[in-house]
Amino acid sequence: MTVTKAGRPASPRHRAGARQEPAAAVIRPVRRADLDPIVTLDARVTGLEKRDYWESLYRRYGAAMRAERQFLVADAGGRVVGFVIGEVRDWEFGAPPCGWVFAIDVDPQARLGGIGTRLLEAICAGFRSAGVSKVRTMLSRDNNLVLSFFRSQGMMTGPFIPLELDLDAGDRRPDAGAAR
Amino acid sequence: MKLQKNTRLALYSVLEFATEPTRHISAAEIADKYGVSPHHLAKVLSELARAGLVESVRGVGGGYRFAGNARRLTLMDVIEMFEEFAAPEADRREPGERTPVGKALGAVLSEIDEIAKATFRSITLATMLRLLERQQRARAAR
Numbered sequence: 001m002t003v004t005k006a007g008r009p010a011s012p013r014h015r016a017g018a019r020q021e022p023a024a025a026v027i028r029p030v031r032r033a034d035l036d037p038i039v040t041l042d043a044r045v046t047g048l049e050k051r052d053y054w055e056s057l058y059r060r061y062g063a064a065m066r067a068e069r070q071f072l073v074a075d076a077g078g079r080v081v082g083f084v085i086g087e088v089r090d091w092e093f094g095a096p097p098c099g100w101v102f103a104i105d106v107d108p109q110a111r112l113g114g115i116g117t118r119l120l121e122a123i124c125a126g127f128r129s130a131g132v133s134k135v136r137t138m139l140s141r142d143n144n145l146v147l148s149f150f151r152s153q154g155m156m157t158g159p160f161i162p163l164e165l166d167l168d169a170g171d172r173r174p175d176a177g178a179a180r
Numbered sequence: 181m182k183l184q185k186n187t188r189l190a191l192y193s194v195l196e197f198a199t200e201p202t203r204h205i206s207a208a209e210i211a212d213k214y215g216v217s218p219h220h221l222a223k224v225l226s227e228l229a230r231a232g233l234v235e236s237v238r239g240v241g242g243g244y245r246f247a248g249n250a251r252r253l254t255l256m257d258v259i260e261m262f263e264e265f266a267a268p269e270a271d272r273r274e275p276g277e278r279t280p281v282g283k284a285l286g287a288v289l290s291e292i293d294e295i296a297k298a299t300f301r302s303i304t305l306a307t308m309l310r311l312l313e314r315q316q317r318a319r320a321a322r
Contacts, residue, residue, distance in 0.1 A: 142298070144298070144301050148254070148301075148302045148307070152307045
C-alpha cells in the first residue's frame with residue numbers, strides 16, 4: 001500500500017481562506033415546538049424523514065430532561081439551527097458511568113460558526129454535573145464531517161472496538177448442527 | 181500502517197509551518213530539528229510548495245511559510261501526496277496474496293488500513309496543533 005509517488009497538488013479548499021464569524025445562538029433544552037425543524041434538519045442531512053423516531057426521542061430525552069439525559073437545541077433568533085442528544089450510561093460494555101453523545105447536527109447554513117462546539121460544551125457541562133468525567137460517542141468511519149468535528153474537540157479513539165456480523169436467515173447457533 | 185520517510189517529513193514540515201504561519205522557516209532549521217538531510221527535505225518541501233501548501237520566500241530571512249488552511253487540511257491530504265493507496269498492480273502483488281489464506285489475511289489488513297485512513301482523514305492540522313498544545317501542557321503540569 002505504501003508506494004511512493006510524485007506529489008499531487010492539493011485542492012483549493014486546503015489553502016488559506018476566510019473564517020466565518022460565529023453565529024449568535026442560545027443553547028437551551030428542546031421544546032415540543034422544536035420537533036418540526038429538527039425532523040426537517042435531520043431529513044435534509046440524512047435524506048430520511050424519521051418523525052416517529054424523533055417523537056420517541058423527545059418523549060424519552062426532552063420531556064423529562066435531567067443532567068443524565070439531555071436533548072439540547074441551538075436557537076438562533078427563534079430558529080433551531082442545531083441539536084445534541086446524549087445520556088449518562090452506567091457500566092455499559094463494562095465501563096464506569098460516562099456520558100454518551102449519540103446525535104449532534106448543525107444546519108449546513110450555520111456551520112463553521114462554533115455552534116457544534118457550543119452544543120457539545122453544553123451537554124458535557126450537563127454530564128459533569130451528573131458526576132461523570134468522560135464523554136464518548138460512536139459514528140461511522142465514513143462520516144468524515146462529524147468525525148473531524150469530534151476530533152477537533154479533542155476526542156481520541158477510545159478503548160472499544162465495534163464489531164458486527166451479518167446474520168444469515170438460517171440458525172447459526174453453535175449447537176444447531178449437533179441437534180439435527 | 182507504515183509511512184514512507186518522505187511522508188513523515190512532509191507531515192513534520194507542514195506542522196512546523198502551521199505552528200507559526202507568519203514566520204519564514206528555513207529547510208535547514210527543520211532538517212536540523214528532525215535529524216534529516218537538508219537535501220532530502222528540500223525535495224519534500226518543493227512538493228509541498230508545488231501543491232500550494234507552503235510558499236518559498238527568497239532572500240535574507242527567507243525560507244518557507246505556511247500557505248494552507250489548517251482547519252481544512254487533513255493529515256490524509258498530505259499523506260496522499262506521497263503514498264499510493266490504490267490496490268497494487270498484478271506485478272506488484274506479494275507472493276501468496278491470491279491464496280485462500282492470503283485473501284483472509286488481506287481482509288484483516290484491509291480492516292486495519294480502513295480504520296487508519298478514516299483516522300488520517302478526520303484529523304486536520306488545526307486539530308493536530310491543539311493535540312500538541314494539550315500534550316505540552318500535560319508535560320508542563322507533571
